[in-house]
Amino acid sequence: METLSWRPRIVAETVTPDIRVPPDIRERMTDRRRDTAGPSRSPSSDASTLVGRDAEMAVVRDVLATACAGFRSTVLVEGEAGIGKSRLVEEALSEMERGGSLVVRGWAREPERDRPFGAIGDALGLRPDSRDPERAALARLLHGDPDAPTAGSLSSQAPELRFRLVEGIVDLVERLAGAAPVALLLEDLHWADDATLLVVEQLARRLKGLPVVVLATLRPAPRGRALDRLVGILLATGATRLEVGGLDPPSATDLVAGLVGAVPGPGLRAQIERAGGNPLYLGELVEALVEEGGMAVTGETADVRAATLPTSLGETVVRRLRFLDDEALDVLSAASVLGTAFSLDDLAVMLDTPATRLLSALREPLRARLVAESGERLAFRHDLVRDALYADLPLTGRRALHLQAARLLAGAGRRPVDVARHFVLGAAQGDAEAIDWLSRAARDAAARSPEVAAQLLQAAVRLAGPDHPRRDVLEAELAAALVWSGSTLDGEARLRAILDRAHAPEIDVPVRLALAQALFHDGRGQAAVEEVERTMELPALEPLQRGRLLAEAALGRLWSGALDQARVHAGNALTAGHLAEDDAAVCSALAVQSWLRQAEGDTSGAIAIAERAVEVAESSRTREASRRPPQLLLGLLLIEGDQLDEAGKAFDAARRIGEDLGTVWDLPAFHWALGLSHFVAGDYDDALAEVEAGLDVSEEVGTRLQMVWAQAIEAHIRIQRDDLHAATAALEAGERELARAGPQAKTDWLLWARALLAEAQGDTEGAHAILRMVWDAYTALGVVSERRALGPDLVRLSLLRGARSEAEAVAGAVQEAAEMIATPGARGAALRCRGLASGDAGLLLDAVRAYRESPRRMELGHACEDAGVALARAGRRDQA
Ligand SMILES: Nc1ncnc2c1ncn2[C@@H]1O[C@H](COP(=O)(O)OP(=O)(O)OP(=O)(O)O)[C@@H](O)[C@H]1O
Ligand SMILES: [Mg+2]
Structure with a gap:
């Protein structure tokens, strides 16, 4: 000691x-x-009266009343530690409870962030010995069958199982709400595990029209990506956000x-x-x-x-600890360096003191409940206590402890990131050992969590100083990590700066490749291709680099609409990727090939290729192939194939992988993919919410792949809702993005919306001219898949101009496409086109029937309208 x-x-x-x-x-x-004691909290039964908070109580009561009246609602109660979130919510909930509602409560805790369904499972009482068979069954799913060899909560990470659990929990809440209004309180959502967050999302998206209210308390920090995303979605789906400030x-x-x-x-x-x-x-x-x-x-x-006046909260807290003896205080201070929750083992390693001695030093703090047991670890009663002790350490002491922790944890074989974290806070400039650990940990983290990698490298660069021999390498790695971790623009700027100055030759190709990746993520496919093609001319490329560059070129070409070149590059990338045994290149190449196959009209073939890409990524030894999760693309293709549920599962898988790896660049694309799915299903509010959430995230992470498509979707919805003003704004935003980023796949959707807007504004001729132009351009490119989307409107517009033969020709082309695509939705489109062109109400009714077999509610709606009009025209008013 x-x-x-x-x-x-x-x-x-x-x-x-x-x-x-x-x-x-x-x-x-x-x-x-007792109320604020962490780990064993129970509903607040504070004897003191609630002071102030009239306005806040009114808001919460109002939401609870809405819920009791049968309208699902969500409240996010936000505020700093100790500000009174729990107290406020508890006051309101006890009123609700007295009114006969069911109130269930779950607490999330920091050390349990990786306990799947932790908080929600507690709230709903999911225990294998529950008397409610439904709960018991869910608990068995969650904890695994005790007799099965792989039992244990880890099994609930398996995608399929996780999906079933989410479904099961949503069903359970639905059932409970059948008997009485249900309030589900999740305390300290900032610590909640991802599965719990997923359930909250699903509860908010579904259960419309049921007396259910989900309340969550959360602090402004920490705020991870998953939580950020959830908050965005909740707010977009009408959640109430209550910010609790000081009294x-x-x-x-x-x-x-x-x-x-x-x-x-x-x-x-x-x-x-x-x-x-x-x-x-x-x-x-x-x-x-x-x-x-x-x-x-x-x-x-x-x-x-x-x-005697203390001057700050920290000082107040520290003064309260004076009753402890020196040894106890020293141990607590050292523990504060490890975090709010810490393991006795780590502490023992760090202080080079036997655990038994530590336990005896901790006896008094434990008795005073300054620390308490929390799962396998010990945790400070409140973050405030930990923060105050930490802040009270003199800077030199703090650094010395971190350094000591780093060395000892390294010696004890702890994970490089755990070690490196302490080096970051403890090492001095130029400390070679620390720099080495940081870059080792960063490399370790790169494929798993680029954000962590970037932080570690940032620290390494700082420690290295300008003259360190590996400075260039560290900077290049840092810039690449930034590109993958959601600081794309920063990463791009750093990469360009490196290229612009004299730099170590060995980093040249990796830097250029990372730059191309950044450009692609930002939707600038053509610029990415230019960068790659310049790099391909450099002599002495390694086979792995060659494959990666070709894959990047293929993606860039595909996404900027140059399909033929994309095909050539993808073929070469596939060969090169196989040669170099590089799953990442193989995966990207397959992704491009599947998309091309889809464009040719062979949807099931495309899905099969995408599934192969998923297999490659899943069975890959490294996780690099998953940094662009092929599941995202597979989901998009499944939407094309009318399999929205399956698509949802693919997106869910993609999201989980992204969370796991900490990849952020694809978050906007992910929202937009979900938006597309809702759009197709005719859920316009949800679609708009996703488009918007994607735009917000995109702003944050600096990637814009698929943005033009998303803005087109928004424009389509606005037009259908007759909000031409908003439609114009969305269209113009899309066109601006197009001008910024260069040619884009799916631009046809934007032009298609332009045409419909012109029509809505009474310019049928203009509308027809635009749509015709798009149609011809895509026909020239050999794209079959878009006929299904564009065809019906082009047929309609042709007929409005009296060009029946044109309408029939287009209908024929759609029919041809539908035979290849072979989905009910495509069949519906073909029947609708033929019905419109010939004015045959029977065909239009067939179209309605075909669409009914598909999840395409939006197109079904249009087909029904057309059939109604045709029937009325034919004098069959009853049927119409
Ligand atoms: N309006 C109030 N009137 C009286 N006591 C209050 C009031 N608000 C909070 N308190 C008391 O202050 C303490 C801290 O409040 P509470 O636990 O609700 O904070 P919190 O915001 O939930 O903090 P944390 O983020 O740490 O969970 C509790 O003892 C609580 O009873
Ligand atoms: Mg609280």
């Missing part, structure tokens, strides 16, 4: 005997403590008055003001004053002695 002797001691002050402490304050304090000064004074049982005097009021209205802080403050004997109550008034 001698190593820890840097800790400055706080000399205990003597308690002045003339100070009277109301006897029940301690009791009240103890109650309060206003009169309420804060009331709260303290309630705690001390007397009116705060001027000195105490000055202290109260410093608490920023944070009730937890106010409570800690009062408690600290009482414990130190710093509070005097004379008559009706309570006040403080100026000399």
